[in-house]
Amino acid sequence: MSTLKARETFEHYLKLKGLRVTEQRRAIFETAISQKEHFTADELLERVRALSKGKYVSRATVYRTLPVMTESSLLREVDIGTGEKFYTPHTGNNSQIAQVVCMDCDKIFEISAPFMDWYGSTVSSKLGLTPVAQRLQVSARCDTLKTTGTCPKAGTNHTSKKR
C-alpha cells in the first residue's frame, strides 16, 4: 500500500467515525499498517516515536487509537493469552485464521483454518447461541532449536516477555 493510498484510507476511516485528523493519529496509523510482524501497543509506541519526525506521541494516544483502527478493520487484534494484546495489519476478509505460536521464539504464525466458522455455528446452535467469533491457537516448540540449539525464527520478532 503506497503512502498516498494509505493517507486516503486513514482520513476515510477517521471521517467515517466522525473523528478528527491529527498528526498523532496519522503517525500511529502509518507506522501500524507498515508493520510486517505482530506488534504490541508498546512496540508500536516505540516505533512511532522512532519514525515520526513530527509531534510527540504519548502512550495514551496509542492505546486510544488502536481500538479505532481495529474497529475500522485496519488492524486485527490477536490474543494469544500472554496478558498483552497483539495487533497486525488486516488484509482481506479472512476471519478464519488460526495462530501458531512458537513457545521458543514467541513468533506468531497465521494459518488459514477454514473449518472454524462451520464449527462455531454447529456447536453454538446446539446451545441456543449465535456465534460471533472464533479463536484457534496452537502452541508449539521449535524443532530446530531442539537439535541445533538455536531457533532460526528468533530475533525477527518483538522482545521476548513471558508471564
Added chain:
Amino acid sequence: MSTLKARETFEHYLKLKGLRVTEQRRAIFETAISQKEHFTADELLERVRALSKGKYVSRATVYRTLPVMTESSLLREVDIGTGEKFYTPHTGNNSQIAQVVCMDCDKIFEISAPFMDWYGSTVSSKLGLTPVAQRLQVSARCDTLKTTGTCPKAGTNHTSKKR
C-alpha cells in the same frame, strides 16, 4: 470423587512434587475439585474461606497453589481472553476441548473438538514445530436473551466482569 479418595489424591500429588501437606493446601484442593462451574482465583478464595472451618487462607496461597494443581492435572486452566484465568476440575485425558463463551451471561461451555490435535499437528509440522497445546474458543450471543430479554443461563455463573 469421594472425600477420602480426594485426600489420597491430594497427598499423592503433593508428595510427587516434594511439597508439604498443609491445612491451607488441603482446603484449597478440596474446594477446587468440588466446583461444578469454572472459577477464578478470587472466587476460589472466597469459597475456600466460606467452607473451610480451619486456618485462614490468604489470597497469595491460593495463587501459589493453583499452578501446583494444574501441573498435577487436577485442574485445567482455561483462558478466554478476559484478563483473568479460569480453572475447572480436570477429568480424564481430554485435551481436545473447545470453549463456547456466552458473551451475554459469561458462561463457559466445554465442547469436544476432536479435530484439534490433528489440526495442530498438521500446521505445526509445516512450520518445523512440534505442537504442545491447542485452544479453540467460540464467542457467541444468547438467542433467548434477544427474544425474551433474559438469558436463561445467567445467574448460575460467576460475577460478570468485562474489560
Added chain:
DNA sequence: CTGCCTGCAAACTCTTTGCACGAAT
C-alpha cells in the same frame, strides 16, 4: 531443628481514565 510455607504488603504489567490544556474544524 531446618527449611519449606504462609500472610502481608508492596511491586508489577498492561491498560484505562480524569483532568486541564491545546489543536482541529
Added chain:
DNA sequence: ATTCGTGCAAAGAGTTTGCAGGCAG
C-alpha cells in the same frame, strides 16, 4: 469559537514476590 484530542499522572485489575515469622517433616 466550540468541541474534540492529547499528555500527564494516577488508578485499575489480576497476579506475583520479598520478607519475617510459623509449622511440617
